[in-house]
Amino acid sequence: MKTNSKIEKIWDSGGFIVTSECGPPRGADAEIVRKKGEYLRGVVDGVNVTDNQTSVVRMSSLSACAILKGMGLEPILQMVCRDRNRIALQSDILGAAALGINNMLCLSGDHQKFGDHPQGKNVYDIDSMQLIQTVRQMRDEGKFLGGDEIKGKPVIFIGAAENPFADPFEIRAARLGKKVKSGCQFIQTQCIYNLEKFSRWMQMVCDRGLHEKCAILAGVTPMKSAGMANYMKKNVPGMDVPDALIERMKGTPKEKQAEEGINICVESIQQLREMPGVRGIHIMAIEWEEKVAEIVKAAGLFPRPEV
Amino acid sequence: MIVGNRKEFQEIVGMLGSNRRVLLLGCNECVTVCGVGGEKEVGVLASELRIHWKTAGETFEVKEHTLERQCDYEYIDQVRGFVGDYDVILSMACGAGVQYVAEAYKTKLVMPAVNTTFLGVTLEQGVWSERCQGCGACILDMTGGVCPIARCAKSLMNGPCGGSSGGKCEVDKEVDCGWQLIIDRLTELGQLDRYEDIIPVKDWRSSREAGPRKRIREDLRL
Numbered sequence: 001m002k003t004n005s006k007i008e009k010i011w012d013s014g015g016f017i018v019t020s021e022c023g024p025p026r027g028a029d030a031e032i033v034r035k036k037g038e039y040l041r042g043v044v045d046g047v048n049v050t051d052n053q054t055s056v057v058r059m060s061s062l063s064a065c066a067i068l069k070g071m072g073l074e075p076i077l078q079m080v081c082r083d084r085n086r087i088a089l090q091s092d093i094l095g096a097a098a099l100g101i102n103n104m105l106c107l108s109g110d111h112q113k114f115g116d117h118p119q120g121k122n123v124y125d126i127d128s129m130q131l132i133q134t135v136r137q138m139r140d141e142g143k144f145l146g147g148d149e150i151k152g153k154p155v156i157f158i159g160a161a162e163n164p165f166a167d168p169f170e171i172r173a174a175r176l177g178k179k180v181k182s183g184c185q186f187i188q189t190q191c192i193y194n195l196e197k198f199s200r201w202m203q204m205v206c207d208r209g210l211h212e213k214c215a216i217l218a219g220v221t222p223m224k225s226a227g228m229a230n231y232m233k234k235n236v237p238g239m240d241v242p243d244a245l246i247e248r249m250k251g252t253p254k255e256k257q258a259e260e261g262i263n264i265c266v267e268s269i270q271q272l273r274e275m276p277g278v279r280g281i282h283i284m285a286i287e288w289e290e291k292v293a294e295i296v297k298a299a300g301l302f303p304r305p306e307v
Numbered sequence: 308m309i310v311g312n313r314k315e316f317q318e319i320v321g322m323l324g325s326n327r328r329v330l331l332l333g334c335n336e337c338v339t340v341c342g343v344g345g346e347k348e349v350g351v352l353a354s355e356l357r358i359h360w361k362t363a364g365e366t367f368e369v370k371e372h373t374l375e376r377q378c379d380y381e382y383i384d385q386v387r388g389f390v391g392d393y394d395v396i397l398s399m400a401c402g403a404g405v406q407y408v409a410e411a412y413k414t415k416l417v418m419p420a421v422n423t424t425f426l427g428v429t430l431e432q433g434v435w436s437e438r439c440q441g442c443g444a445c446i447l448d449m450t451g452g453v454c455p456i457a458r459c460a461k462s463l464m465n466g467p468c469g470g471s472s473g474g475k476c477e478v479d480k481e482v483d484c485g486w487q488l489i490i491d492r493l494t495e496l497g498q499l500d501r502y503e504d505i506i507p508v509k510d511w512r513s514s515r516e517a518g519p520r521k522r523i524r525e526d527l528r529l
């Protein structure tokens with residue numbers, strides 16, 4: 001079933017997709033969402049809105065999506081399985097569609113241990129694979145997981161994330177294959193710093209023909225400092241930051257490190273664009289949304305197509 | 308077996324409050340094997356309590372008694388003759404045992420001396436590890452004999468998540484990633500093709516989600 005998703009339209013027309021993300025604030029101030037949205041207006045095709053990322057309580061993804069939608073942006077609703085059971089998930093899927101949100105990203109979610117409420121209980125009634133299946137069933141068959149008929153199907157373009165750098169590496173393409181089989185239509189990857197390893201993963205993905213069934217968006221995150229590079233390498237599970245990159249950041253004077261981080265990001269995008277099978281870029285500028293326009297322009301990805 | 312940890316001594320003392328006549332009840336099954344609530348541990352806790360109250364200069368009485376099981380009425384009933392001599396029963400069994408003792412002696416205070424933790428195995432002397440969450444509909448045949456519910460921190464049916472690194476779980480570098488174990492085992496069995504199967508949404512009614520469970524075997528009833 002075709003959706004109104006801008007991402008889907010660009011994918012169908014053979015174009016190159018650019019998405020970014022907006023982390024909702026830790027409070028009820030809608031202005032913060034609008035300000036971040038303003039930075040991204042016209043420079044990307046879709047904006048992910050994270051769902052309590054790293055298990056820290058924030059404004060709900062659905063609400064922030066509605067705010068962005070109201071501004072005329074194309075939000076991508078992130079939904080994790082950590083906090084809601086199948087009843088709440090399906091209810092939010094319907095709510096999202098009713099608000100005109102065209103895209104969803106189905107995720108397992110970080111464990112609550114990493115967040116501000118490690119004392120909490122997690123849900124994991126279903127997992128990300130099964131969430132993909134759920135959205136597809138609701139949209140294409142018009143049925144809830146329980147089997148009842150839905151009056152007014154949620155017409156949503158379905159995405160998921162994949163981390164090419166997590167272990168075991170050998171099954172990572174197979175896992176993506178399962179997501180595609182479940183109904184996933186676009187993938188945003190974990191931040192890529194190790195391009196050589198990513199290209200090996202991409203090769204496995206292409207060998208399975210998955211790049212033809214699903215838009216692969218390569219994820220990038222500009223580093224603000226050598227400290228951040230180091231932190232990501234050491235503390236973020238499943239993150240692969242090569243030493244050469246850390247050295248390059250360290251070798252740059254402190255006041256120039258942010259600029260160098262942007263340069264590295266732009267260079268990566270240029271290399272990723274050339275990789276067979278890559279159909280887009282997902283720029284995760286964490287609390288640095290104001291830099292996205294600069295990155296998109298420097299990478300030669302501006303202006304964005306009208307669809 | 309069921310694995311537990313003994314509560315901290317100070318917590319036990321706090322829990323007992325002003326009750327100074329204690330029937331300390333051990334259990335000969337799981338809690339004996341995992342060294343938290345058998346005859347030996349009953350002896351240790353009883354001595355700790357005696358020393359504590361003696362040092363404080365107060366009177367205190369504890370009776371040590373270890374039952375064959377605290378999850379069967381016939382054994383619990385064995386203390387009926389002297390239970391009335393005590394203010395409180397401090398049970399060193401698992402949570403099931405503590406409750407069944409309380410059910411048997413409706414007017415008696417019953418308190419837990421053990422935190423019941425998991426269903427697991429003995430890895431080596433003094434080391435136990437969780438294996439099962441009693442979901443009521445076992446899928447070990449699909450996952451190479453490794454349980455994704457008990458051994459994946461997110462109970463993912465279709466893992467591993469993006470946090471699996473070097474065989475370890477994103478939650479703790481000391482904990483094996485359950486899905487890495489599943490993949491390793493499937494590989495050893497020459498069944499890695501099974502990884503391509505998507506495990507469907509689980510019906511949790513067989514688990515605790517449908518409310519407290521009860522099992523009746525008509526063929527065994529008297």
Ligand code: SF4
Pocket residue numbers: 438439440441442443444445446447454455456457
């Ligand atoms: S699948 Fe269920 S019954 Fe089987 S080991 Fe796991 S939790 Fe226990």
Ligand code: SF4
Pocket residue numbers: 458459460461462463466467468469470471472475476477478483484485486487
């Ligand atoms: S790292 Fe492995 S065990 Fe831990 S949550 Fe992810 S899949 Fe589960």
